[in-house]
Amino acid sequence: MSELKAIRVAYGEALASLGEENEKVVVLDADLAHATMTATFGSKFPERFFNAGIAEANMVDMSAGLSTMGYIPFCSTFAVFGAGRAYEQVRNGVAYPNFNVKLGMTHSGITLGEDGGSHQAIEDMALMRVIPGMTVVVPCDANETHRAVKAVADMKGPAYLRLARLPSPVFEEDMPFEIGKANVLKEGKEAVVFACGIMVATALECAKRLESEGISITVVNMHTIKPIDQNCILKYASGCNHVITVEEHSTIGGLGDAVGEVLLNNKCNVSFKKIGVEDRFGQSGKPEDLLEEYGLSEKQVYNQIKGVLNR
Amino acid sequence: MMDIDELKKICREIRKDIINMTADAASGHPGGSLSAVELMAGLFYTQMKVDPENPDMEDRDRFVLSKGHAAPCYYAVLGEMGFFDKAEFKNFRQLHSILQGHPDAKKVPGIDASTGSLGQGISIAVGMALGAKAQKKDIKVYALLGDGELQEGQVWEACMAAANYHLDNLTIIIDNNGLQIDGTNDQVMSLGDLSSKFKAFGFQVLELPDGNNLEEVLAAYSISTMEGKPKCILAHTVKGKGISFMENQVGWHGKAPNEEERQQALKELEA
Numbered sequence: 001m002s003e004l005k006a007i008r009v010a011y012g013e014a015l016a017s018l019g020e021e022n023e024k025v026v027v028l029d030a031d032l033a034h035a036t037m038t039a040t041f042g043s044k045f046p047e048r049f050f051n052a053g054i055a056e057a058n059m060v061d062m063s064a065g066l067s068t069m070g071y072i073p074f075c076s077t078f079a080v081f082g083a084g085r086a087y088e089q090v091r092n093g094v095a096y097p098n099f100n101v102k103l104g105m106t107h108s109g110i111t112l113g114e115d116g117g118s119h120q121a122i123e124d125m126a127l128m129r130v131i132p133g134m135t136v137v138v139p140c141d142a143n144e145t146h147r148a149v150k151a152v153a154d155m156k157g158p159a160y161l162r163l164a165r166l167p168s169p170v171f172e173e174d175m176p177f178e179i180g181k182a183n184v185l186k187e188g189k190e191a192v193v194f195a196c197g198i199m200v201a202t203a204l205e206c207a208k209r210l211e212s213e214g215i216s217i218t219v220v221n222m223h224t225i226k227p228i229d230q231n232c233i234l235k236y237a238s239g240c241n242h243v244i245t246v247e248e249h250s251t252i253g254g255l256g257d258a259v260g261e262v263l264l265n266n267k268c269n270v271s272f273k274k275i276g277v278e279d280r281f282g283q284s285g286k287p288e289d290l291l292e293e294y295g296l297s298e299k300q301v302y303n304q305i306k307g308v309l310n311r
Numbered sequence: 312m313m314d315i316d317e318l319k320k321i322c323r324e325i326r327k328d329i330i331n332m333t334a335d336a337a338s339g340h341p342g343g344s345l346s347a348v349e350l351m352a353g354l355f356y357t358q359m360k361v362d363p364e365n366p367d368m369e370d371r372d373r374f375v376l377s378k379g380h381a382a383p384c385y386y387a388v389l390g391e392m393g394f395f396d397k398a399e400f401k402n403f404r405q406l407h408s409i410l411q412g413h414p415d416a417k418k419v420p421g422i423d424a425s426t427g428s429l430g431q432g433i434s435i436a437v438g439m440a441l442g443a444k445a446q447k448k449d450i451k452v453y454a455l456l457g458d459g460e461l462q463e464g465q466v467w468e469a470c471m472a473a474a475n476y477h478l479d480n481l482t483i484i485i486d487n488n489g490l491q492i493d494g495t496n497d498q499v500m501s502l503g504d505l506s507s508k509f510k511a512f513g514f515q516v517l518e519l520p521d522g523n524n525l526e527e528v529l530a531a532y533s534i535s536t537m538e539g540k541p542k543c544i545l546a547h548t549v550k551g552k553g554i555s556f557m558e559n560q561v562g563w564h565g566k567a568p569n570e571e572e573r574q575q576a577l578k579e580l581e582a
Contacts, residue, residue, distance in 0.1 A: 026445070050441065053475075058434045058468035065438020068373075068416075068423050069446065073438075089431060089465075097416040097425040 004167035007198070008106040010142035011163050012037025014149035015074055015104075019045045025153065028063050028075045030056045036076040036106045036163075056081045060089035060101075067099040072153055078112075079105035079121035079162060083128055095131045095158045102152050103128075106163040109248035110277060110294055111198065111287040113166070120282035126253025128160040129226050135159040135179060136225040138255075140200035141170045144223060147177035155179060162197060164248070166287050169201040175221070182229040184236070188216030190309055191242035194233070196222045196255050199246040199296065206302040215311060225258050233262045237270050242308050244273045246301055248291075251276040273308045275301055313356050319525055321356065321391060322348050326553045326580050328387035328400055334573040336404035339412070342563040343457060344384035346488040346523070346548040351381075353528040354453055354484070355388050363393040366420040370448055373439045375424045377432025378457035378486060379413040380565070385422070386410050394421035430463025432456070433483060437469045440481035440541075455484045459491030462500050467512065473541040474513025482542040483514075486522065488550035492564050506545055514543040522546025523553075554579055 019025050019041050026048045033039035033051060042049035052059035056077055063073035075082070082105035083090070094101045105124065112120045128136045137152060137159060139145040145163065152159040175183045185200070186207050195203035200221045207219045218236050222229065222245075237243050243263060245256040256274030263272060277294050291297040295304065325348050333339035355361070359372040376385045383403065390397040395409065402408035409418040413427025423439070426432040436454035443450035460466060473481055485505065493499050502508075509516045515537045519527050528546070536542045550564070551557030554576045568576055 047445065050476075052472060053468075055465075055468035055471070057430075057465045058437070058472055061431045061434030061465070061469075062438035062441060062472065064424070065375075065435040065440075066442045067438075068435075069439055069442030071442055071445075088428060089434075092425065092428040093431045093435060 003170045005142040005170050006167045007139055007142060007145050007164045008037045010145035011104055011106065011149065012040035014146045015041040016044050018149060018153055019048065022072065022153065024070060024072045026050065026066055026071045026073050028052055028059050028073055030054055030059050030077040030081065032077050036104070038076045056086040057089045060086040061093040063101045064093040064099050067101050072100055072102065074102045074104050076104045076106065078119060079108040079124045080119055083121060083124035083160065087127055091131055095134050098133055098157050100156055100158070102159050102161065104161045104163060107165045108162045109164060109197070110282040110290045111164060111166045111248060113287040113290065114284050116284035117281040122250045122277045122282060123253065125162060125225055125249050125255065129253065129258065133157055134226065136162070137179065138162040138196040138223055138225060140197060140221050140223060141168060143170060143174060144177060148223065151177055151179050164198050168198045177223070180224045180227040180229055182232040183221040183223065184218065184232070185221055186219045188218045189240060190215055190217055191240055191244055191305065192218040192220060192236040193244045193246060193305065194220045194222045194255065194259050195246040196225065197248055199248055202296070202298050202301050203246050205298050206305055209302055210305070215309060217305070222255055222259070225255055228258045228262060230262050233259055234266055234268070237263055237268045240270070242271045242273070244275060244305055244308055246275045248296060249276050251278055271308060273304065275304050315525060315529070318352065318356055322352050322525065323580055324391060325352055325384065325387040327577060328390065329383040330554070330568060330573055330576045332383045332386065332400050332403040333567040334570070335401055337567050338404055339383055339567055340380040340565050341383065341568065342490070342550040342557060342560070343378060343486065343488065344381045345552045345554065345557065346550045347381050347384050347455060347486045348552065349523050349525045349528045350455060350484050350486060350546055350548070351384055351388050353525060353532060355392060357529055358532050359451070359453070361421065363421070366394055370450055372451045373423050373436070373453070375432040375436040375439070375454040376414055376426050377436070377454045378429065378460050379427030379432065381455070382412065382414050385414055389419065389421045395419065429457070429460040430465035433466055433469040436481060436483070437473050437478065440473070440478040441476055443480055444476070444478065450480065452481045453484065455486060458485060458487040458489065458496055458502060461485070461502055461505070470509065470512040470514065477539040478541045479536045479539055482536070482544065484544045485546060486548050487546055488548045490550045490559070490561050490564065494561055509543040509545065513540060515540045516543045516545060519544060519546040522548040
């Protein structure tokens with residue numbers, strides 16, 4: 001896991017190769033094509049790339065209209081605008097009629113960095129998760145992003161892809177990818193950690209460190225937030241005493257709550273800890289400093305897991 | 312083309328349907344449905360390439376009711392044309408009905424976009440027109456908007472895009488009845504010089520002094536589009552048109568007629 005590559009860069013490549021395979025794929029952006037990396041697709045397939053200008057609401061509904069003409073639109077901007085500003089367009093224009101629109105939203109979470117809290121979406125998973133029929137996928141690395149793009153293109157109906165900005169570790173082994181089916185990266189006895197996005201690599205590093213201290217924990221890559229893999233959650237929660245979730249998102253409404261709902265609904269008698277952004281906005285800073293400030297650095301996540309284990 | 316007197320009769324039937332639907336449901340939006348009758352009926356009966364027997368026909372023309380609250384008028388037109396059984400009118404706004412308070416594309420044959428949240432329908436229509444162009448297909452796209460709806464900023468985002476992409480296969484029709492929920496447009500939020508605004512946004516603008524006059528409406532529809540430009544038909548209409556006590560009355564935006572009012576309205580339409 002030495003190579004670093006940004007998930008958004010992989011997104012751009014994945015769209016470009018998907019465009020080759022499927023002529024029904026069209027891409028829309030709102031003047032951020034060189035940041036979301038949809039420009040890669042745009043330069044390859046200019047006739048299937050539409051820049052909507054700085055008008056996200058119109059972009060999302062144009063995607064809805066394009067989908068009714070048989071296209072598979074991928075619609076991209078920063079997550080804070082795509083899931084936030086255009087929320088009602090996603091809800092009423094896309095999801096309510098169950099249109100086949102894919103929302104590939106980048107620069108999610110606090111690791112967007114220096115642009116600050118105004119641009120850091122920490123609530124987008126929550127917003128998208130409550131919409132009936134919306135699939136929510138958060139790829140953990142560049143390789144998984146390729147598979148996730150393909151998978152959401154192959155399914156019918158609306159899907160939200162949450163994509164990070166910064167270069168992040170790429171897993172060496174190719175993992176299988178099926179929407180709604182979590183990937184277990186490591187099995188252990190004392191706790192299970194469900195992570196998504198760039199926090200999967202962090203969780204795995206923490207697990208390795210704990211392993212060297214004789215503490216074994218399970219790490220699950222929960223790439224699909226909705227539909228959540230209930231079977232996986234119950235299987236691993238029943239095998240240990242502690243369930244921990246790690247996400248670069250508010251601890252309200254995201255992965256943590258999706259997992260917690262399953263535990264509560266099934267009367268799981270385990271301790272439960274959500275690690276994420278604690279009900280506050282982000283701010284400007286270097287991404288690594290922000291991770292530290294918000295309790296999501298490797299050291300901090302390790303300490304929090306250790307605290308749960310009381311070791 | 313259909314005989315104009317025949318179409319006038321159909322418009323009268325559509326008005327009756329609107330009155331009956333809203334009265335039966337004891338809710339709904341009669342005012343803005345009645346103002347749009349000639350605009351919508353004229354379009355569906357004389358312009359659009361659609362087939363009630365085959366609502367999903369490939370390469371059909373598309374219509375988006377951006378002012379989704381005029382659903383009773385839309386349902387009446389589709390029902391009269393035979394897209395679904397007119398017996399459904401009775402179920403308007405009732406549990407499990409295909410005829411939701413605002414159009415639901417999942418449920419109604421012939422409806423291609425779910426609308427009701429104002430400002431969104433025009434963007435969806437722009438996407439449709441863009442898709443038709445990209446496929447080099449001769450598909451015309453129409454969107455009907457309310458004048459109050461033009462207060463939504465998204466409408467102007469969509470207009471900008473329509474001109475930018477040279478969507479001469481797109482026609483937007485403004486049902487300019489001058490009234491909205493809280494009062495006249497001018498009391499709530501003045502719209503200013505709409506004709507100049509649409510022109511400035513790159514539209515070919517046709518202004519209709521009387522958008523409830525079928526001859527005028529059909530004449531406007533038959534004017535061919537300028538190459539490379541989207542078309543805007545700015546139709547001045549009367550809210551509540553055809554029912555004396557509803558005409559130009561703000562209060563009839565979202566209020567259904569009671570039994571007595573229904574009977575009087577139907578009597579006026581028979582006269």
